[in-house]
Amino acid sequence: MVNDFLKKYQEELISDKIQLKEDMDLLETKIKEETKFLNLLEQSNESYFKEFTPRDINSKNNQKAAEIRQNLEELNNEMDKKSSFMKFYDARLVEVNALLTNTAVINKPSSNNALKQDDNKLSENQTNNNVCRSDLIAQLSNIKSLILLDPYRAQIELEKIISTI
Numbered sequence: 001m002v003n004d005f006l007k008k009y010q011e012e013l014i015s016d017k018i019q020l021k022e023d024m025d026l027l028e029t030k031i032k033e034e035t036k037f038l039n040l041l042e043q044s045n046e047s048y049f050k051e052f053t054p055r056d057i058n059s060k061n062n063q064k065a066a067e068i069r070q071n072l073e074e075l076n077n078e079m080d081k082k083s084s085f086m087k088f089y090d091a092r093l094v095e096v097n098a099l100l101t102n103t104a105v106i107n108k109p110s111s112n113n114a115l116k117q118d119d120n121k122l123s124e125n126q127t128n129n130n131v132c133r134s135d136l137i138a139q140l141s142n143i144k145s146l147i148l149l150d151p152y153r154a155q156i157e158l159e160k161i162i163s164t165i
Contacts, residue, residue, distance in 0.1 A: 041061050
């Protein structure tokens with residue numbers, strides 16, 4: 001149940017991150033275009049005969065360049081915000097991945113050594129052919145404590161007890 005929630009949350013984060021990356025790419029292209037246009041306007045304003053003229057020749061270009069500088073400043077601020085969001089998504093994804101791996105380790109079946117030890121115990125009980133009622137109750141109480149922690153192992157233990165009876 002928790003794994004399902006974490007996986008859905010991880011998928012949402014990944015899709016949001018992909019959308020954000022697309023937005024950042026688009027924004028980066030806009031910034032490049034605006035920068036190129038600003039450079040073009042500034043080059044056109046640097047005419048050689050400008051110093052010899054008493055009036056402002058390209059006042060419209062100067063106004064447009066000022067607007068583009070303002071627009072570039074806003075675009076760069078927006079890019080900074082989006083990059084901070086990207087860092088947030090990256091950090092969240094790392095946390096969710098860590099949680100998913102931890103829950104996968106907890107839900108993973110027990111190691112073979114523990115199962116071999118349990119097999120040895122049960123084989124000793126089978127050789128005696130006298131499984132006492134108190135031993136059975138003790139094994140069942142151990143399984144009861146295992147059910148919440150490791151349901152897979154508890155099921156294996158129950159199947160072993162059933163097979164010995």
